[in-house]
Amino acid sequence: MTNLYSKLASVYEAMYYSFIDYEEEYIFYSNILKKYHKNGVLEIGSGTGNLAPLFLENGFEYLGLDYSKDMTEIAKSKVPEGEFIVGDMRDFQLKNQVQSAIITGRTISYIVEHQDVRGAFASIGRNLQRGGILCFDFIDANRFILDITKERNVVHEATHKGKTYQRRSTWDLKGEHGMDVIWDSKYYEKTGDEWEEIGKDHAQVRTYMLNEIEIFLALENFKILEVIDRPTYAFPTYVIVAQATTD
Ligand SMILES: C[S@@+](CC[C@H](N)C(=O)[O-])C[C@H]1O[C@@H](n2cnc3c(N)ncnc32)[C@H](O)[C@@H]1O
Structure with missing residues (x-):
């Protein structure tokens, strides 16, 4: 991980709150689910629980699933009324099938190997009711790969709680x-006029x-x-709406 x-x-919690307009994300995804008459949703890669309160306030049945215990702990403390479980989308089994599943924030990028992509879609299919809806976004390789060959470096800045x-x-x-x-990042926090390095990250992600x-x-x-x-912050992105055709 x-x-x-x-x-x-x-x-992450501080930065992504500034990058992503969660109200807009909620409106976008909930409109799709409403269009297909779904009011129960599994959010895969629920992270720190930023979408959960919006779904709950608006009467959706909500369940969050994420493979990071740290992210899930933050989600649980922020949204005590929400249900969050730790699990890996590549292979998971819920107690009950759900009406719909969403994967937002290009989280599918973390599924890199072909077998894992198949595992994730197979698991999601098993846990969806027949006719259930899967909605997820991904970075479009056709545009993104050419963009990064022109400019490999990207800087994101965000202010949160001062x-x-x-x-x-x-x-x-x-x-x-x-x-x-390969996505290598260094994270900095500003103190006065200085940037202090607070962490590094190295990830392999798939477009x-x-x-x-x-x-x-x-x-x-x-x-x-x-x-x-649907271009979302910084990257060319597609959103897919798909339907499970088996039980
Ligand atoms: C980019 S964040 C998006 C979080 C949230 N959807 C948001 O918009 O703030 C990706 C999240 O997916 C989770 N994740 C990555 N791979 C996963 C996997 N195989 N199964 C479940 N969760 C995963 C990470 O732990 C992280 O919380």
């Missing part, structure tokens, strides 16, 4: 399991081509209902 979701979980953070990242194409990349996503989903009996081009 990358440091960002363990040692740096509290820095503290200013910076993430200085470098991307390197690895191409070991498709269009996967996907739409075609391969179509194949992976078809192999696990999902039917694609919608493909939405």
Whole structure:
């Protein structure tokens, strides 16, 4: 697991709250679920629980699943009324099947190996009711890989609760399991005029081509209902809405 979701979980919490407009994320994903008449949702990669209160306040049945204990602990303390469990999307089994599953924030990027992609979609399919909806976003390799060959360095800055953070990242194409990349980042906190390094992270993440996503989903009996081009902070992203076609 990358440091960002363990040692740096509290820095993640501070930075991502500034990067992502969670109200907008909620509106976007809940509108899709409402369109398909779903009011129960499993959020995979629920992180520090930023979407959970919005789903709960609006009458959704909500369950969060994340493989990081640190992130889940933060989520539980922030949203005591929410249900969060620790689990790995590549292989998990819920007590009861759910109506829908969402994976936001390009979390699918952490699934790098082909077998793990198949494992994740197969697990999700098993835990969805027939006709259940899976909605997730991914970084579009067609645009992203060319972008990083022009500019490998990206700086993100965020201010949260009076503290200013910076993430200085470098991307390197690895191409070991498709269009996967090495993402090296250093995290800094600003004190006066100085930037103090507070942590490092090294991760292998996968960007996907739409075609391969179509194949992976078809192999696990999902039917694609919608493909939405939705650029979110910094990266070209597609959102997929797919339906489970088996029990
Ligand atoms: C980019 S964060 C997104 C968190 C949250 N959805 C948000 O928007 O703030 C990715 C999250 O996915 C979790 N994650 C990564 N790989 C996972 C896996 N195989 N199974 C479950 N959770 C995973 C990480 O622990 C992290 O909390």
